[in-house]
Amino acid sequence: MKVIAFNGSARKDGNTAILLNYVLSELQNEGIETELFQLAGKEIRGCMACRKCFQNKDMRCVVNTDVLNECVEKMSEADGILLGSPTYFSDVTTEMKALIDRSGYVARANGHTFKHKVGAAVVAVRRAGSIHAFDTINHFFLVNQLIVPGSSYWNIGIGRKKGEVEKDEEGIQTMKTLGQNMAWLLKKTHA
Ligand SMILES: Cc1cc2nc3c(=O)[nH]c(=O)nc-3n(C[C@H](O)[C@H](O)[C@H](O)COP(=O)(O)O)c2cc1C
Numbered sequence: 001m002k003v004i005a006f007n008g009s010a011r012k013d014g015n016t017a018i019l020l021n022y023v024l025s026e027l028q029n030e031g032i033e034t035e036l037f038q039l040a041g042k043e044i045r046g047c048m049a050c051r052k053c054f055q056n057k058d059m060r061c062v063v064n065t066d067v068l069n070e071c072v073e074k075m076s077e078a079d080g081i082l083l084g085s086p087t088y089f090s091d092v093t094t095e096m097k098a099l100i101d102r103s104g105y106v107a108r109a110n111g112h113t114f115k116h117k118v119g120a121a122v123v124a125v126r127r128a129g130s131i132h133a134f135d136t137i138n139h140f141f142l143v144n145q146l147i148v149p150g151s152s153y154w155n156i157g158i159g160r161k162k163g164e165v166e167k168d169e170e171g172i173q174t175m176k177t178l179g180q181n182m183a184w185l186l187k188k189t190h191a
Contacts, residue, residue, distance in 0.1 A: 001190055002033040003080035003118075003182070006071065008096025012040040015124035015165035016084040019157040019175050023082060023122060026179025032186060037074060039095040042067040046094075047101040053109040061102050068102050075103055076113060079190040080182060081146065083137045084122035090129030092136050100140045112145050118185050119146035120178055126160040149185045151178035 005024055009016040017038060024034040043066040052062040059076065061068050075081055083100070085092035092100070107114045121137035123130045134154055141148050155178050157171030158164075165171060 001031075001080075001186055002035070002078045003027050003082060003186070004074045004078040005034065005036045005082035005084060006096070006099060007036060007038040007040070008083065008085035008093045008099065009038070009124070010040055010093060010095065011086070011162065012038050014086070014162045015157060015159045016086050016122065018163065018165050019122050019124055019155075019171065020082055020084040022172055022175035023120070023179040023182065026176050027080075027183050030180075030183035030187070032080075032183055035074070037071065039067070039099065044068055044071075044095050044098045046098045047105060051109075053106045057110055059106060059110050059113065061106055063102075068099070071099055072103050072106050075107075078117065080118040080120075080186055081114070081141075082120050082122060083140070084124075085133055085137065087123060087125040087129045087133045090132045092133045097136070100137070104140055104144055107144050115145035116189065117146050118182055118189065119148055120155065120182055122155045122157075122175065122178075124157050124159060124165055126158070130154075130156045147185065147189065149178065149181040151175075151181060
């Protein structure tokens, strides 16, 4: 069993990565293989709305000049998908939105291929807008027929500077509980 986590932050190894790693370490404790894929420094553009994915139905986006198809392959192979983003102007980052739009279209063009995978959102925030970003990611999971586990709070961690999120004890506990719940759900549904 495997969970792939994407960090949509422009800042590598920042607060979103820290939060994702707390979730991943709980999954590892339950014997689940994990991978963290950070979008920082990688090219990823938005959807061109060409709908070639609906014609080709080959689980690929025709734009092959960036990292998207590698991400889609990783999502397809995994049993669980974690999407993490910092809050940028009350929403996910541009990079995360590009991943959502293009991988979501490819999956839908190919018969909802992410159906029944387990999906969870993780959001870092300085002050406000995290719930909107959280909702954006959950819209992706729900319309693509993934199953979404909960935690003891919405999956938000508070901090601005790199590493500041470590001070948010409740946020860290929320990530640990999310990891445990995700592992529980994966074992029930993908054993
Ligand atoms: C362009 C930009 C926009 C941001 N917008 C918000 C915002 O709307 N609300 C907020 O609370 N924090 C906002 N922040 C702060 C980040 O969400 C916060 O620093 C977060 O911890 C960064 O996570 P990272 O270290 O994973 O990049 C913004 C940061 C940047 C660079």
